[in-house]
Amino acid sequence: MEAAACGPALQFPPHVWSNRNGGKQRNNLPSRRSNLRLVTVRDSRRKLGFLRQRKPPVGLLPTCECSQVVPALEAGYLRASSNGNWLLKTKAQEVSSCLDGRSIFLVGMMGSGKTTVGKILSEALGYTFVDSDKYVEQAIGQDSVTQIFKQRGECIFRDYESDALRKLSFMPQQVVATGGGAVVRPINWKYIRQGVSVFLNVPLDALARRIAAVGTDSRPLLHFESGDPYTQAFVGLFTLSKKRAESYASADVTVSILDLAANLGVEDVLDVTPTAIAIEALVQIEKFLQGNVSRRLFP
């Protein structure tokens, strides 16, 4: 049940996001400069060829120093959480000069990890984290999205969601976890495109397992389905994802959790840690920015 065009946008009170780092840019990270890539033993030959590229192509990277020296990192490092955290911080330090204040908008199906990964990314970058669902809850003055759907309807929720994204689009240095359905309204892309959009692509089966484990209470769009919690989640997600796949695919960057799991040698995609996903997101954002330096929004 998508509501692509409802009534006029509504007014609501100012920000309600959590500022995890006092809104400051992080500057006190390890001074060692290294440009890191996630590399697997399996496909290291192909990737290392790319990684050994010491200079960016002519015309790229006039202002950002990303990826001039590229030591390879074996995936095993990433599995150890202490190294994972170090890697995350180091990568964030590198990417933040490329980002140059631009916000990151995470898109993807419900349960794909936008909030979980978003918080980690914001902390590593010294950005403010904003959960757009929470923003809407505060604006409407209700405790949960489920309540809003029940009492005001999806259309009103979508209006507030669009207004939230519009307001957030003016602000730099944020990681925004958008609601799973935000991508459906074309106008929302105008707002999302003010920053770098990152699609967290998680297989539907994994999403359904994750959602079934906690129940569908907080997922009003899955309440129409019948069956056991897994079937209910899977059928609902399948229907929604068919309508959304194209929109998600238009994000600037896609992080495929399936590919990441394969690269890390992790059997179940649900076992890929949020830190690993955050690092991969930074790697992909860096790649994207290297090819898009002209799209500077916060000069």
Ligand SMILES: Nc1ncnc2c1ncn2[C@@H]1O[C@H](COP(=O)(O)OP(=O)(O)O)[C@@H](O)[C@H]1O
């Ligand atoms: N990589 C991950 N590993 C383990 N649990 C995760 C991971 N990503 C998300 N989760 C869990 O899945 C649930 C949904 O994640 P969440 O970040 O709220 O997704 P979204 O914001 O996209 O709806 C939460 O309970 C969260 O703790």
Ligand SMILES: O=C(O)C1=C[C@@H](OP(=O)(O)O)[C@@H](O)[C@H](O)C1
């Ligand atoms: O997919 C959707 O349409 C929705 C996803 C939810 O957000 P999350 O993706 O953060 O769960 C929330 O906005 C609402 O329940 C609708």
